[in-house]
Amino acid sequence: MSAERYNRQIILKGFGEEAQQKLLRAKVLVIGAGGLGCPALQYLAAAGIGHIGIVDDDTISLSNLHRQILFTTADIGKLKAEVAGKRLQEMNPQIGIIRHPIRLQKNNILDILSRYDYILDGTDNFESRYLINDACALLNKPLIFAAVSGFEGQLAVFNAPDHSTLRPGTNYRDLFPEAPDKGEIPNCAENGVIGVLPGILGTMAAAETIKLIAKIGQPLTNKILNYNLLTQEQYIINISHGKGYTLPKTIDEFLNMDYQDTSEAPQGYIEIDASELVKLQQLESTILIDVRERHEVPVLDKQIYTQVPMSEFAAFLNKDFYQKQVVLICQHGIRSVAAAEAMQEKYGDAKKIYSLKGGIVKWRDHFLKS
Numbered sequence: 001m002s003a004e005r006y007n008r009q010i011i012l013k014g015f016g017e018e019a020q021q022k023l024l025r026a027k028v029l030v031i032g033a034g035g036l037g038c039p040a041l042q043y044l045a046a047a048g049i050g051h052i053g054i055v056d057d058d059t060i061s062l063s064n065l066h067r068q069i070l071f072t073t074a075d076i077g078k079l080k081a082e083v084a085g086k087r088l089q090e091m092n093p094q095i096g097i098i099r100h101p102i103r104l105q106k107n108n109i110l111d112i113l114s115r116y117d118y119i120l121d122g123t124d125n126f127e128s129r130y131l132i133n134d135a136c137a138l139l140n141k142p143l144i145f146a147a148v149s150g151f152e153g154q155l156a157v158f159n160a161p162d163h164s165t166l167r168p169g170t171n172y173r174d175l176f177p178e179a180p181d182k183g184e185i186p187n188c189a190e191n192g193v194i195g196v197l198p199g200i201l202g203t204m205a206a207a208e209t210i211k212l213i214a215k216i217g218q219p220l221t222n223k224i225l226n227y228n229l230l231t232q233e234q235y236i237i238n239i240s241h242g243k244g245y246t247l248p249k250t251i252d253e254f255l256n257m258d259y260q261d262t263s264e265a266p267q268g269y270i271e272i273d274a275s276e277l278v279k280l281q282q283l284e285s286t287i288l289i290d291v292r293e294r295h296e297v298p299v300l301d302k303q304i305y306t307q308v309p310m311s312e313f314a315a316f317l318n319k320d321f322y323q324k325q326v327v328l329i330c331q332h333g334i335r336s337v338a339a340a341e342a343m344q345e346k347y348g349d350a351k352k353i354y355s356l357k358g359g360i361v362k363w364r365d366h367f368l369k370s
């Protein structure tokens with residue numbers, strides 16, 4: 001270990017060489033390399049956590065970049081776990097980074113989690129949260145939990161005993177015994193999120209992880225912190241042990257639990273305006289498709305826009321093409337939506353599909369300039 005790299009935290013009173021050694025020996029798994037996971041990973045890697053695992057099966061999209069700060073425009077379409085792993089390794093070559101580009105599900109989670117000492121949940125859906133919570137409880141792993149919703153964030157440490165009172169640790173089900181129905185509570189893709197909020201909460205989650213490992217301060221065990229970005233107010237609520245929920249006590253019980261599928265529902269196509277079209281046009285991996293019939297005006301530059309009239313669209317869908325982003329354009333943005341739906345049906349969420357809202361007529365200036 002190069003002591004110089006960590007010197008400023010080693011010299012800190014109440015931290016020191018001993019705490020640094022604990023970080024170096026720790027194995028932390030971060031689930032989700034998204035808005036919360038990216039900042040958490042950066043600080044954990046920089047602080048010198050010896051082994052960091054990254055789980056994420058998703059690829060990087062343009063709309064991730066305002067908050068998933070490990071990624072650049074050139075990374076669009078690549079696997080988050082791979083890119084995050086590479087970047088963190090460059091940041092700190094002294095630590096071990098293990099990439100798991102997979103979706104955690106009931107059938108693989110126990111195997112992956114059992115290789116780590118601390119688990120940080122940076123996912124964005126309730127199915128995964130309950131699955132991770134129960135797996136951590138079963139395997140007796142401390143779980144650092146963060147979540148954002150609107151302009152507010154929550155932070156807690158589950159399943160870790162409170163060292164001052166020796167009370168056993170509470171878990172996510174003590175707060176919310178059962179999962180809401182899929183789609184009942186909107187996620188960031190549906191509700192929106194300001195990039196800095198998961199940045200703050202992800203960083204706070206890294207701080208809780210470091211506190212737990214180094215055994216400093218008072219981690220948020222048996223408590224949940226609520227943070228409001230608009231007012232900068234925070235408050236902490238004590239969590240007591242709840243009743244009336246089932247936590248699996250054995251692997252068989254876990255495997256028999258009825259967890260919902262954690263894979264994302266197909267995202268559907270995204271309607272964009274001209275400013276987003278300009279950004280997508282700058283990416284080499286974008287294909288622009290004009291779905292109007294051949295006689296329609298204005299005629300678009302054939303070098304930039306591929307013309308596939310709606311009457312020929314079904315045949316076009318059978319061709320294989322590998323571009324990651326497909327932007328569909330028509331006169332008023334109605335046929336492009338129909339084309340987007342057809343593509344969505346064919347490819348599910350394997351492709352990012354965009355439709356220009358309002359069409360060429362609404363954004364006439366953009367098309368006349370180009």
Ligand SMILES: Nc1ncnc2c1ncn2[C@@H]1O[C@H](COP(=O)(O)OP(=O)(O)OP(=O)(O)O)[C@@H](O)[C@H]1O
Nearest residue numbers: 032033034035056057058103104123124128189262
């Ligand atoms: N069960 C799971 N296994 C692996 N990764 C997961 C799981 N559940 C969620 N994730 C990952 O957690 C990350 C959460 O990131 P974030 O909340 O910023 O949303 P996003 O899915 O990247 O973006 P958006 O919702 O805007 O499309 C995603 O990259 C997602 O793939």
